[in-house]
Amino acid sequence: MDWKEVAINKSLTARCSSSVVMSYGFVMSIMRIAEFNLTFPLIKEPRHRLKQERVNDTEGNAVTSSYDFTGNQAQEKTSVPCKPVNNILFLKVHKTGSSTVTNIFNPYGDKRDLIFALPTEDSFHWPLRFEETTRYITILRDPPAQLESVFNYYDIYRKTFQPQSSPTTPLESFFQNITFYRSSRVLDGLGVDLNLLKNPSLFDLGLDREYHENLTVVQDYIRCLQQEFDLVMLMEYFDESLVLLKRQLCWKMEDILFFKLNERVQKEKQHISNQVREQIKKWNSADVLLYDVFNQTLWQKIMKEGPDFFEDLSIFKKEKEAMENKCLRKGKFLTKLWVRKKVQGYKLKTNISRELNTTRAKMTMNELKYLSYLQRKVTKQLQDVDDNRIGPIRMTR
Numbered sequence: 001m002d003w004k005e006v007a008i009n010k011s012l013t014a015r016c017s018s019s020v021v022m023s024y025g026f027v028m029s030i031m032r033i034a035e036f037n038l039t040f041p042l043i044k045e046p047r048h049r050l051k052q053e054r055v056n057d058t059e060g061n062a063v064t065s066s067y068d069f070t071g072n073q074a075q076e077k078t079s080v081p082c083k084p085v086n087n088i089l090f091l092k093v094h095k096t097g098s099s100t101v102t103n104i105f106n107p108y109g110d111k112r113d114l115i116f117a118l119p120t121e122d123s124f125h126w127p128l129r130f131e132e133t134t135r136y137i138t139i140l141r142d143p144p145a146q147l148e149s150v151f152n153y154y155d156i157y158r159k160t161f162q163p164q165s166s167p168t169t170p171l172e173s174f175f176q177n178i179t180f181y182r183s184s185r186v187l188d189g190l191g192v193d194l195n196l197l198k199n200p201s202l203f204d205l206g207l208d209r210e211y212h213e214n215l216t217v218v219q220d221y222i223r224c225l226q227q228e229f230d231l232v233m234l235m236e237y238f239d240e241s242l243v244l245l246k247r248q249l250c251w252k253m254e255d256i257l258f259f260k261l262n263e264r265v266q267k268e269k270q271h272i273s274n275q276v277r278e279q280i281k282k283w284n285s286a287d288v289l290l291y292d293v294f295n296q297t298l299w300q301k302i303m304k305e306g307p308d309f310f311e312d313l314s315i316f317k318k319e320k321e322a323m324e325n326k327c328l329r330k331g332k333f334l335t336k337l338w339v340r341k342k343v344q345g346y347k348l349k350t351n352i353s354r355e356l357n358t359t360r361a362k363m364t365m366n367e368l369k370y371l372s373y374l375q376r377k378v379t380k381q382l383q384d385v386d387d388n389r390i391g392p393i394r395m396t397r
């Protein structure tokens with residue numbers, strides 16, 4: 001199918017239009033997501049591959065299989081016939097492990113020369129048209145841990161009020177002064193975006209802050225997201241979520257191997273006391289509700305998979321560990337994200353094959369670097385399409 005001609009059946013706004021808040025808040029917020037989170041990959045089949053896949057279909061379906069850590073096919077494990085899903089929309093949510101997930105999709109699509117839909121400017125200009133077959137995926141994190149990560153990663157603790165030699169932690173002091181910080185004007189003045197602090201997941205998923213205290217709207221919105229998203233992963237169950245993803249997309253074990261990205265250095269992490277945890281849960285109660293619903297949904301889905309899900313999970317954990325042992329040097333390494341920001345990084349062993357080095361190096365690549373590489377690649381792909389007089393591929397509203 002030509003993705004220029006595809007109808008908007010899976011547009012979020014179209015599917016959720018019956019909801020109270022969808023018509024305005026959702027669209028606007030989605031635009032903001034793309035502004036904050038530059039990567040918003042939608043993997044698309046290139047035309048030549050679509051043709052090829054049709055041929056494959058008539059000849060027989062693909063069979064999922066298991067790979068060992070070297071990338072060689074070890075043995076066919078699963079025998080349920082299925083066809084790998086290659087049309088994917090991944091919606092990034094701040095500080096949920098989303099860069100690691102992006103770096104699973106990036107090499108997957110890159111290796112197969114799939115087309116990435118990436119924003120040309122800062123925004124993706126929703127609502128967009130997506131094929132009916134597109135799978136919508138996102139990831140959430142336990143709200144207190146997410147807030148602690150946001151708070152420290154974006155140096156909010158430096159910008160907010162912290163008395164000199166205070167015995168309280170920055171988060172404790174933030175909550176002691178919460179009435180003061182409640183207004184976005186105060187935080188704006190400090191150069192802090194309240195949307196990162198106030199129910200950041202729901203905001204990234206499109207619900208404007210003005211609705212966050214309205215339980216009916218929040219519940220409606222969550223119901224809508226449940227219909228809309230094919231898989232909502234959870235950072236706390238990262239491996240479980242990935243194995244489910246692999247099964248839902250009919251991918252191979254090798255396709256979901258990853259290196260954890262964007263992890264703060266230990267000294268930047270802050271212990272969250274029980275009291276602060278409860279304060280965060282109250283402050284971000286809409287995100288707590290969202291998380292609880294999708295926690296339940298994830299486990300319902302896992303239970304439906306049956307006991308062999310856990311066999312897959314244990315194979316995956318072993319393969320991942322073996323890959324790390326084979327490819328990564330021991331020790332602590334840092335990688336620079338931007339001028340002042342360093343996070344945990346990796347160094348590859350020198351005694352691995354060149355082929356393996358290339359694959360694994362891409363898996364350790366930081367998101368922004370991968371993004372600019374993909375942007376160059378997609379530009380070239382589009383030129384090739386033009387050269388074949390097939391016409392440019394555009395995202396249309």
Ligand SMILES: Nc1ncnc2c1ncn2[C@@H]1O[C@H](COP(=O)(O)OS(=O)(=O)O)[C@@H](OP(=O)(O)O)[C@H]1O
Binds near residue numbers: 096100149238262
């Ligand atoms: N696989 C896996 N398992 C557990 N935790 C993981 C994983 N991958 C990433 N992370 C943690 O996710 C945090 C970074 O999230 P994001 O990549 O979404 O951040 S960003 O918004 O794109 O900057 C960051 O959390 P903090 O270290 O607490 O800041 C990462 O450590």
